[in-house]
Amino acid sequence: MWAFSGPGVAMLPAATAVAVLGVAVVLWTVGAQLSHSAGRTWPWWLPVAPTMAVVVLALLVTGLPLRARWALSRDAFAAVVTRLPEPATTTGFDRVPVPAMVGSYRITTAYRVPGGVVLYEANGAFFDDAGFAYLPDGPTPSLGNGSFESPVFRPLGGGWYRWTASW
Known part of the structure; x- marks a missing residue:
């Protein structure tokens, strides 16, 4: 969000954030798959990551950080x-x-x-x-x-x- 709060886009922090989010998506997907394949019920924390992703995307689209x-x-x-x-x-x-x-x-x-x-x-x-x-x-x-x-x-x-x- 900080990368998008300036008059332009701070590319290095934005690229770093995208890379970190990419790793988080992979970890979330693996965790969800392991949890589901083990026959367990979905953990309470599973919908938190996609919900936060939607919130952050909405904030960026509306320009709220800037x-x-x-x-x-x-x-x-x-x-x-x-x-x-x-x-x-x-x-x-x-x-x-x-x-x-x-x-x-x-x-x-x-x-x-x-x-x-x-x-x-x-x-x-x-x-x-x-x-x-x-x-x-x-x-x-x-x-x-x-x-x-x-x-x-x-x-x-x-x-x-x-x-x-x-x-």
Whole structure:
């Protein structure tokens, strides 16, 4: 669930979780088969694993891990943005200082951009960049440039967006 609680998908933790879940499925299947072939009644714990799998899948499909973690961190992001210095220019990306941890997210860098602030999250989205942006008037086409190619913004509410960008 943690791998899906960022602006992008943290691929290494997600792949590790899939591998661990694969082993758990095999162990559950073997346990169920051994229990059934021995002529015993089904143990009480047998339906727990599939039930948990359905619950986790439902949480991932609805995006709840990201929304919950973001809700806990939003005030910290708002506080950081309000303390940022005024932009040096209005045409380009001006790097601004931000704490390494904002809420529960690790931030590597931040830039003032026309219309707001773009923050890069440390885990990114595998080979792509990912993060959060405060753009009260919404994203503009001018945000895509040579170092910030093809950004895709998804609204989080209140002028906040999560974004991913390929390079």
